[in-house]
Amino acid sequence: MKKEDCFYLGKIVKKYSFKGEVLAKLDTDEPEVYENLDAIFLDLRNNLIPFFIESSQLHKSELLRIKFEEVDTEADADAIMKTDLYLPLNLLPKLEGNKFYFHEVIGFTIEDVNFGKVGTIKAINDSTAQALFEIDRDGLEILIPMNDEFIVKVDRNNKTIIVETPDGLIDLYLE
Missing domain, CATH: 2.30.30.240 (PRC-barrel domain)
Structure with a gap:
């Protein structure tokens, strides 16, 4: 997957638990739209790598608490800290009228x-x-x-x- 085929969703901003959970700040007015994703792309060393999501839920309304598969420790979470998150363009909700991306x-x-x-x-x-x-x-x-x-x-x-x-x-x- 190339970056030009994706849109920027947000950034992992901090660790949440000692079990590898992280909090992501989403760049959207409607974070609830992205609460039940199966997977997300992380920008690691300028490569978009798919990470599968075990569970996720909104945390204090504007943050998304994410538990990725195979990210099970604080050290695993540290390895993806401050990483940008991307999704394929086809997952963007369609806008109508005078609204546009x-x-x-x-x-x-x-x-x-x-x-x-x-x-x-x-x-x-x-x-x-x-x-x-x-x-x-x-x-x-x-x-x-x-x-x-x-x-x-x-x-x-x-x-x-x-x-x-x-x-x-x-x-x-x-x-």
């Missing part, structure tokens, strides 16, 4: 209601306080905040996102 809209065209075609989404920058569409307009980079109030429509069939940005925002990049 970041990876899903790469390559979509952005059109502004007033400006017209802006360009193509080449990446999503979520390292800032507010996530940004990174748009390529013939070699020029344009950044548009991923603000729900700006997004008019996500058209999956035509791979287009219609936005309505404040006057002058796009022009800032064109001067």
Whole structure:
């Protein structure tokens, strides 16, 4: 399994018991969706390795307590500490309407209601306080905040996102 065929689910953050159980911080608004998984991929030395889950349950709402098969001691748990967790993309719940996964809209065209075609989404920058569409307009980079109030429509069939940005925002990049 390759990383590009998977999505980041979270990270193992600490040991839970002396029997090899660990706690994972999940990167999701709905951790309960992932409570009864059979297996999960761990990123060990840049290789995704499948680990089978003996049992798992939510712990204090945002953490998932996991007991992996063949991880039976504190030393076993130490070996997988701080490891990133991944699942295949086909396990992502389908989103509808104006909701989307970041990876899903790469390559979509952005059109502004007033400006017209802006360009193509080449990446999503979520390292800032507010996530940004990174748009390529013939070699020029344009950044548009991923603000729900700006997004008019996500058209999956035509791979287009219609936005309505404040006057002058796009022009800032064109001067």
